[in-house]
Amino acid sequence: MDEVILEDIKQKALEEHIPIIMDETLEVIGNILKDNKPKRILEIGTAVGYSAICFSKYLSKDGVIDTIERDENRIKQANDNISKLGLENQIYIHSGDAVEILPTLNEKYDVIFIDAAKGKYPFFLKESERLLKPHGIIFADNILYKGYVMSDYNKHKQRTAVRNLREYIKEVTEDPNFDTEILEVGDGLAISKRR
Ligand code: SAH
Ligand code: MG
16 A cells, blocks of 8 residues: 555545544544454445545455445545555445445455434434344444443533434344444444344
């Protein structure tokens, strides 16, 4: 991986206020992926491809990442970034709304990274459970959303997002098929391992 190109992609995304994965969140996920060597990763929310590119180093041989994005401008930037690094055979972008695309997917994944519309997290969880292999792992980024999720703060304009993030946490922690940890790294990260 050309680290100079990767750093450029990261800096440009930060300048454009694109909410790419935070360094400490990436470190936590990277440490888990390093031991898991996943063959198939699904990402919901590509943006400009930064996180998918970072995850690609941990894929097993012939491993692939499917990633979903609906913003056409970001899809274009992501495709450019992926080709700059020669990762066209590892990272495949599905263009469109994840709410429509997820139900059309049928192959199973070792790892699923949820990082898109917060109001849709409960739906993304349902689809992820369907698409996850036994012993697979689901990561959900931004699960604590600036601390709103764990506070009694209710009147914020983002309350639909907060309600849905709380519902995600409730459903996944109560699900006997998963062991879940909620970490305060970055904007909050839920890690759910299927038993
Ligand atoms: N994973 C990226 C950041 C993703 S930011 C990284 O860390 O580098 C979240 C992205 O999800 C945005 O680009 C937004 O356009 C996209 N998104 C939000 N809701 C979506 C949906 N329902 N379907 C597809 N993409 C969605
Ligand atoms: Mg995020």
